[in-house]
Amino acid sequence: xxxxxxxxxxLGPIAQLSAxxxxxxxxxxxxxxxxxxxxxxQRCGESPTVRRRRRHLERVLARxxxxxxxxxxxxxxxVDMRGAPLAEPRLARLSARLRDQVIGLANRRRxxxxxxxxxxSYEPLFADLDALLAGARRVSVYLLRLHGSxxxxxxxxxxxRAFGPDYVLRSHVLRSGESIVLLVxxxxxxxxxxxxxxxxxVERAPLPTAVDRLPLADALRTMRPRLAEVVxxxxxxHADAIALGRAHGDDLARGRRYCHDELVALDAEQHAxxxxxxxxxxxxxxxxDQNRVTAALTKPEIAVxxxxxxxxxxxxxxxxxxxxxxxxPFEALTSLLPLPRYGTxxxxxxxxxxxxxxxxxxxxDVGYGLxxxxxxxxxxxxxxxxxxxxxxxxxxxxSIYTIVFGICYGELFGDLGMQWFGxxxxxxxxxxxxxxxxxxxxxxxxxxxxxxxxVAAANRWRRDRRDAIGRGLTAVMLxxxxxxxxxxxxxxxxxxxxxxxxxxxxxxxIVIVLEGATALLEFMTVANHVLSYARVMxxxxxxxxxxxxxxxxxxxxxxxxxxxxxxxxxxxxxxAITLFSPTIHVxxxxxxxxxxxxxxxxxxxxxxxxxxxxxPVVS
Amino acid sequence: xxxxxxxxxxxxxxxxxxxxTAWAQSKIGSSAAAALAEKPELRATAILMVAIPETMVVLxxxxxxxxLLRGS
Numbered sequence: 001x002x003x004x005x006x007x008x009x010x011l012g013p014i015a016q017l018s019a020x021x022x023x024x025x026x027x028x029x030x031x032x033x034x035x036x037x038x039x040x041x042q043r044c045g046e047s048p049t050v051r052r053r054r055r056h057l058e059r060v061l062a063r064x065x066x067x068x069x070x071x072x073x074x075x076x077x078x079v080d081m082r083g084a085p086l087a088e089p090r091l092a093r094l095s096a097r098l099r100d101q102v103i104g105l106a107n108r109r110r111x112x113x114x115x116x117x118x119x120x121s122y123e124p125l126f127a128d129l130d131a132l133l134a135g136a137r138r139v140s141v142y143l144l145r146l147h148g149s150x151x152x153x154x155x156x157x158x159x160x161r162a163f164g165p166d167y168v169l170r171s172h173v174l175r176s177g178e179s180i181v182l183l184v185x186x187x188x189x190x191x192x193x194x195x196x197x198x199x200x201x202v203e204r205a206p207l208p209t210a211v212d213r214l215p216l217a218d219a220l221r222t223m224r225p226r227l228a229e230v231v232x233x234x235x236x237x238h239a240d241a242i243a244l245g246r247a248h249g250d251d252l253a254r255g256r257r258y259c260h261d262e263l264v265a266l267d268a269e270q271h272a273x274x275x276x277x278x279x280x281x282x283x284x285x286x287x288x289d290q291n292r293v294t295a296a297l298t299k300p301e302i303a304v305x306x307x308x309x310x311x312x313x314x315x316x317x318x319x320x321x322x323x324x325x326x327x328x329p330f331e332a333l334t335s336l337l338p339l340p341r342y343g344t345x346x347x348x349x350x351x352x353x354x355x356x357x358x359x360x361x362x363x364x365d366v367g368y369g370l371x372x373x374x375x376x377x378x379x380x381x382x383x384x385x386x387x388x389x390x391x392x393x394x395x396x397x398x399s400i401y402t403i404v405f406g407i408c409y410g411e412l413f414g415d416l417g418m419q420w421f422g423x424x425x426x427x428x429x430x431x432x433x434x435x436x437x438x439x440x441x442x443x444x445x446x447x448x449x450x451x452x453x454x455v456a457a458a459n460r461w462r463r464d465r466r467d468a469i470g471r472g473l474t475a476v477m478l479x480x481x482x483x484x485x486x487x488x489x490x491x492x493x494x495x496x497x498x499x500x501x502x503x504x505x506x507x508x509x510i511v512i513v514l515e516g517a518t519a520l521l522e523f524m525t526v527a528n529h530v531l532s533y534a535r536v537m538x539x540x541x542x543x544x545x546x547x548x549x550x551x552x553x554x555x556x557x558x559x560x561x562x563x564x565x566x567x568x569x570x571x572x573x574x575x576a577i578t579l580f581s582p583t584i585h586v587x588x589x590x591x592x593x594x595x596x597x598x599x600x601x602x603x604x605x606x607x608x609x610x611x612x613x614x615x616p617v618v619s
Numbered sequence: 620x621x622x623x624x625x626x627x628x629x630x631x632x633x634x635x636x637x638x639x640t641a642w643a644q645s646k647i648g649s650s651a652a653a654a655l656a657e658k659p660e661l662r663a664t665a666i667l668m669v670a671i672p673e674t675m676v677v678l679x680x681x682x683x684x685x686x687l688l689r690g691s
Contacts (some may be wrong), residue, residue: 335664336663337663338668361621434684434688435684435688437679437684438684477684531678532674532677534677534678534681537672537679537681538677538680538681539677541680542680584666584670585670585673587666587667587668588666588670588671588673591663591667592667592671609684
């Protein structure tokens with residue numbers, strides 16, 4: 001249901017505006033709105049001082065956010081922290097200093113990581129390096145990068161042809177698929193190999209910046225100790241980042257909260273109307289929380305009054321939905337649509353009743369219901385997220401209806417219950433009574449839409465009586481049409497036929513007079529929507545027939561084991577379809593057909609002035 | 620002969636509706652996927668839009684059932 005809202009007005013001396021806004025922020029239950037300016041007052045606006053302060057806070061906040069984000073890249077998570085922040089000037093200095101320090105650490109880390117990765121790509125060659133370079137004084141050393149193993153084989157073949165055994169080659173394949181090659185040849189053949197490599201367009205491997213100016217042989221000897229140095233330097237960077245986080249993390253977290261809160265409070269102050277001596281601030285609050293607003297504003301010079309409803313009727317009031325615990329999980333389904341307009345009807349309670357019921361009518365199988373109930377329990381126990389828990393509760397409600405209707409239909413995994421346990425339909429055998437099931441589906445649709453029309457009529461009675469009467473009469477026409485059809489097919493005595501038809505025609509004329517010719521079109525639309533509920537029968541029949549086919553499989557194959565395996569797979573597929581298809585169709589029946597009778601979207605969300613809260617952080 | 624013609628009529632009723640539904644859903648589905656890529660908040664509308672043409676196949680199924688029941 002949509003809870004009742006009150007429009008309140010807070011008045012006080014201008015010097016108390018800031019403190020009042022902060023007190024309302026602490027309470028967290030008032031949504032400030034642009035205040036109507038009484039004579040002699042003007043909108044608070046943004047003075048140059050406030051503008052400068054806003055810019056200053058935004059700058060500090062940007063620095064803090066950048067420092068926190070950069071610390072996160074260094075593996076340090078700053079957890080949100082409540083408490084007194086540093087004084088503003090100190091916070092500004094700290095944010096600037098910390099941001100620079102943290103960015104410096106991040107840049108240093110990036111360089112070291114790049115160097116370490118490059119050095120590690122050569123690491124497998126280090127083992128052979130000393131042996132290759134120790135004995136031979138006059139050699140030329142080449143470090144090459146090759147793309148693909150076939151190129152390496154071609155290089156070996158070319159070197160064999162050109163130098164015979166007078167060369168040494170060591171290679172290592174990188175994760176990227178490239179090969180790093182260390183080639184040692186006699187110094188006397190250096191010119192030849194330079195020419196060969198240039199002709200073959202073989203690329204020289206890049207060296208880390210720290211050693212790229214040394215001769216290659218010296219550079220290669222230097223790289224191993226350099227790798228150890230780089231690893232140590234990285235550890236020092238990480239230790240520095242941890243030290244920074246420990247020393248100033250709390251200050252950053254409190255500072256971020258403070259800046260956000262101050263900016264929100266400055267925004268809220270802009271909504272006030274002010275004179276030289278006083279201020280007025282208006283806002284929305286739930287009626288049930290009105291006393292808390294008064295309690296939050298303790299100073300005697302501050303007054304709170306409720307603005308009479310007739311002064312604000314028709315305004316865009318924020319919408320707060322509050323449903324009993326049993327219905328609340330179904331807000332997950334209604335939240336997929338826009339909020340209902342204030343003063344109209346929250347469809348959640350209706351969805352909570354009819355969604356599981358229609359699902360149960362469609363699936364109606366004790367076995368599938370029990371499996372679904374087990375899944376709902378597992379999801380409820382395993383998940384800590386509120387959305388998942390809501391889904392688990394919806395699944396539990398749906399499974400209970402599925403079991404109940406399964407008992408009514410006498411179905412347990414299709415006709416398996418009948419074969420094994422002698423289960424019999426208490427009400428309806430869906431495999432045989434297809435027509436009766438169709439009538440049941442259409443009857444459910446008629447009742448569902450009639451309820452929607454009656455709800456719409458009751459809700460609109462105060463605002464637009466002509467429209468309310470039109471909706472009510474449409475519900476009556478639907479009922480009369482149902483009676484006429486039942487009489488036509490001998491389901492009720494034939495004496496009801498003519499009175500029902502005459503009453504239907506008379507009602508139709510009244511509705512057309514009240515609402516115009518479009519009323520006829522609307523009635524046809526509603527009647528068409530009733531037909532749409534035939535999907536309940538179609539899906540239900542398909543579901544039970546698939547289950548029956550699955551049960552026939554154990555006899556359809558030569559091997560009983562193979563047949564049972566196929567039957568299980570078929571039941572699994574049917575269960576998956578059962579979870580998905582009825583959910584979509586029942587949602588559609590609600591969103592399109594049922595909500596179309598009474599739902600009025602367009603409500604704005606309730607956004608009270610409150611303290612900032614960060615998105616959940618996984619530390 | 621009558622059973623055969625009844626069966627063919629039922630098959631045509633549901634097959635025609637199924638093809639029409641498939642064609643409509645292919646058009647709506649691709650457009651809905653494109654819209655969702657830009658505006659994820661339209662997911663409820665997208666689901667509705669894709670589900671709407673299924674009314675055709677549902678009604679086709681009902682007509683097929685009625686034909687078969689009449690035949691039997």
